[in-house]
Amino acid sequence: MKKSIRLMIASILAIIFSLIFYFNTFKLPAVAAKLPRILIGLIILLALGIMIQAYVSETKIAKANRIQNKEPGEEKDDSEEKFEPINYRQAIIFTIMIAAYIFLLEPIGYFIITPIYIVSTYIFLNATKVRNIVFISIGFMAFVYFLFVVFLKLPIPMGLLQ
Amino acid sequence: MIFENLLLGLKNAMSISSLLSVTIGTALGLFVGAMPGLSATMAIALLLPITFGMNPATGISMLASLYMGAMYGGSIAAILIKTPGTPAAAATVMDGYPLMQQGKAGKALGVSLVASLIGGVLSSIALLTIAPALGNLALQFGPVELFAVAVLGITIIGSLSQGSTLLGLLSGAIGLLLALVGMDPITGTPRFTFGSIYLFSGVPYTVALIGLFSIPQAIKLIQRDEEEKKTISKFTDRMLPTLQELKLMIPNTIRSSIIGIVTGIIPGTGGDTACWFAYNEAKRFSKDKDKFGKGSIEGLSAAESANNAVVGGALIPTLTLGIPGSSATAIIMGGLMVHGIMPGPTLMTEYADVTYTLIWALMISNIAMFALGLLFTRLAINVTKISDKVLAPIIIVLCVIGSFAINNSIFDVYLMFAFGILGYFMNKINMPTAPMVVGMILGQMLDTSLHQSLLIGQDSWAVFIKNPISAALLFIALVSILQSTPLFSIIKRKIKSKKSDEALG
Numbered sequence: 001m002k003k004s005i006r007l008m009i010a011s012i013l014a015i016i017f018s019l020i021f022y023f024n025t026f027k028l029p030a031v032a033a034k035l036p037r038i039l040i041g042l043i044i045l046l047a048l049g050i051m052i053q054a055y056v057s058e059t060k061i062a063k064a065n066r067i068q069n070k071e072p073g074e075e076k077d078d079s080e081e082k083f084e085p086i087n088y089r090q091a092i093i094f095t096i097m098i099a100a101y102i103f104l105l106e107p108i109g110y111f112i113i114t115p116i117y118i119v120s121t122y123i124f125l126n127a128t129k130v131r132n133i134v135f136i137s138i139g140f141m142a143f144v145y146f147l148f149v150v151f152l153k154l155p156i157p158m159g160l161l162q
Numbered sequence: 163m164i165f166e167n168l169l170l171g172l173k174n175a176m177s178i179s180s181l182l183s184v185t186i187g188t189a190l191g192l193f194v195g196a197m198p199g200l201s202a203t204m205a206i207a208l209l210l211p212i213t214f215g216m217n218p219a220t221g222i223s224m225l226a227s228l229y230m231g232a233m234y235g236g237s238i239a240a241i242l243i244k245t246p247g248t249p250a251a252a253a254t255v256m257d258g259y260p261l262m263q264q265g266k267a268g269k270a271l272g273v274s275l276v277a278s279l280i281g282g283v284l285s286s287i288a289l290l291t292i293a294p295a296l297g298n299l300a301l302q303f304g305p306v307e308l309f310a311v312a313v314l315g316i317t318i319i320g321s322l323s324q325g326s327t328l329l330g331l332l333s334g335a336i337g338l339l340l341a342l343v344g345m346d347p348i349t350g351t352p353r354f355t356f357g358s359i360y361l362f363s364g365v366p367y368t369v370a371l372i373g374l375f376s377i378p379q380a381i382k383l384i385q386r387d388e389e390e391k392k393t394i395s396k397f398t399d400r401m402l403p404t405l406q407e408l409k410l411m412i413p414n415t416i417r418s419s420i421i422g423i424v425t426g427i428i429p430g431t432g433g434d435t436a437c438w439f440a441y442n443e444a445k446r447f448s449k450d451k452d453k454f455g456k457g458s459i460e461g462l463s464a465a466e467s468a469n470n471a472v473v474g475g476a477l478i479p480t481l482t483l484g485i486p487g488s489s490a491t492a493i494i495m496g497g498l499m500v501h502g503i504m505p506g507p508t509l510m511t512e513y514a515d516v517t518y519t520l521i522w523a524l525m526i527s528n529i530a531m532f533a534l535g536l537l538f539t540r541l542a543i544n545v546t547k548i549s550d551k552v553l554a555p556i557i558i559v560l561c562v563i564g565s566f567a568i569n570n571s572i573f574d575v576y577l578m579f580a581f582g583i584l585g586y587f588m589n590k591i592n593m594p595t596a597p598m599v600v601g602m603i604l605g606q607m608l609d610t611s612l613h614q615s616l617l618i619g620q621d622s623w624a625v626f627i628k629n630p631i632s633a634a635l636l637f638i639a640l641v642s643i644l645q646s647t648p649l650f651s652i653i654k655r656k657i658k659s660k661k662s663d664e665a666l667g
Contacts, residue, residue, distance in 0.1 A: 127551035
């Protein structure tokens, strides 16, 4: 996706976000609504500014391409993907695995779900040898247990172990 | 009073627990910095929840020491594998890697360590002298001035952050709006909670910053097919520079340290800016310009002293005015607030024990960094070989446990993940995340000071113009925005062309 289109989408989302907040300010006393309304106005102005900036730079690129007799779809994009190819499949599955880990954390418990998450992610990413996976998982869990539970006495969701 | 506080801070910083936390923090920083792909900011964000159970001074000192240690650690990967361990070590690659290719890896690491020590010590001295003086001045500030300080902080961070100014300012404005979620401090009304009881106490900025700085980093580590990291297994040459090399380094290192301190003080600019600035200046002043880029000791020491000097510099506005000088200090500031300490003018008086301990701890962390650097740099070489794919899930696990531990709430973990995804897409459009975090931290102060100022000014906004300090600060804020807009460059071009027309007759 072209950078200018990404910026346009981001600006529209920022405007929607601020409008949701704006309609919510009607429920507030005038004093509590003052600063939020100023900020909402500012966000909308900045988002519109970004849209204009993206449009202007897009027009400039198109003009430069026309001068060089290029097809409109061929224009160069300065986004990072052109230089370093991104493995989107890997990134999306990795993110879904994080989401699954987080949502199962409370019902199953940190000390059961975490080793499952680490091992399955390492296998999916083909990160290292099986021996290392076992070693890292056990070592890391022991480290977390001693640091957070024994030493710092911080609360950890125990889930099934409770 | 200042002298007594300085002594109290020194006494606290020399306690066993403080010395231990400084050593652990510096060692962690050294190793984290040496791992390419892990930034100091992310490491501080992950370490933050661990410091909750500690005494505030000890915990915050640990975070600051990690920041200092990571600045040197970043140079290890930069020198050995041509990949900066942290963005602040980008300029180190220029001369560090050629030195390694010439078989002088030990020398390059030693020069980097000595330069980091000098930069760190000078910036700690700057912090020790400037912060109390500025803190005294800031004590005169009332709500009107505080409002202007908050506005200045957010506009400078927004306009000086990398990428487009509009995106930086938008990020800051969204952060400010998110800070207003929760119970309104003046009327007691729930604001933007959307019926959720979890949002009554607001959006926790610590949770937000863990997500914003760590999740995108973890995804970034795995989204590219990794190349094998080629590095040496050991080096045999001497680390410490000779007396002659030291003589060559000193003036250049002092100049670069001053550049680093000043860059650190300016909010929004950090080690990544300072290292290039100092490197270019070193080249300009050098008699041996041709050597730059081919293994110049001057170039290497300039970059390394500047990025360590940023640490003390960045803490000056953080501690005295409550405006973080960099994203790492924004997290340190967040850490102070978790302990119930409001950064700003009162930090130098009401919480003098914590602040002065932190200042001395930073000074001690330089010594720890030097000693640990000499002892463990050879060991840290192995860290540079760790695969990104091994690191990414570990970062996630630490993010999860850290965000849960803050309020013992699973909702915070969901929130952290949501901020992480937001941060990933923000990175995609080059929208800086630091202004958002700073906005979330400064939002409450902005709201309260605006309300109090308008009460003083009987609902008139002119109160901000009538007050000379506030007027000056707001004027600087306006200039900082305007200087980065196309309007400013058009005006500058017009003035230039007018001048050249006049010159031509």
